[in-house]
Amino acid sequence: MRLRNVPGSDETIENSNKAYTNPEDYKGSWKNVFGNDNEIHIEIGMGKGQFLTQMAERNPNINYIGIEKYSSVLVRALEKLEDNELDNIRFIRMDAENIENVFEQGEVDKIYLNFSDPWPKDRHAKRRLTSHRFLDRYNNVLKKDGVVEFKTDNDLLFEFSLEQAPEAGWNIDAFTWDLHNDAELNEGNVMTEYETKFSSMGNKIHKMIISR
Ligand code: SAM
Secondary structure, eight states: OOOOOOTTHHHHHHHOSSEESOGGGGTTOHHHHHTSOOEEEEEESOTTOHHHHHHHHHOTTEEEEEEESOHHHHHHHHHHHTTSOOSSEEEEESOGGGGGGTSOTTOEEEEEEESOOOOOSGGGGGGSTTSHHHHHHHHTTEEEEEEEEEEESOHHHHHHHHHHHHHTTOEEEEEESOGGGOHHHHTTOOOOHHHHHHHHTTOOOEEEEEEO
């Protein structure tokens, strides 16, 4: 994602009651933040929040938390919320490598990874959000029968992810190289910003669902 500094974005996030910059303080008590016992689904690297906002609109009985590293991006997701009264969505500004400091074991019911940065150089492989190292972190926050759903248009990242999952002890429950032409896996699909852009350019969208 091309990053442009958005003046005032840090202040906007600090002043928002939907965004958190001190998420460690809420570890183990995210249900209290929402005031109910509903499931908690998170998206890591949510960008400008199109996917998560639509998911929250469609599923009022699920709580959604979007994680994004950069204030200048997260602030765009907050702007999307200005026009609606959604109670079931929050945002966290953080690097996902600290996720175990933010959620207790089993506190998360589902993890979405959408169009994660590919980090094409071998020496950066550990930064990929579907790397063995990150899957181990997810293992420590996701409930026992929880799943990770991953979408990308990047062939190499998808191949890498299909290899990393079994290496890290995860099962591949389902996968497709052409999501939009897979009636079963595409049912109810909510498009992300990147998905909209890349599929309109003719790129095939890939998806995998994994569990332990
Ligand atoms: N998920 C969105 C979509 O599909 O349209 C955005 C995809 S964009 C290519 C990837 C996003 O992930 C960027 O906004 C980036 O800042 C964020 N990101 C990358 N690595 C991250 C990390 N380790 N922790 C949190 N966010 C991260």
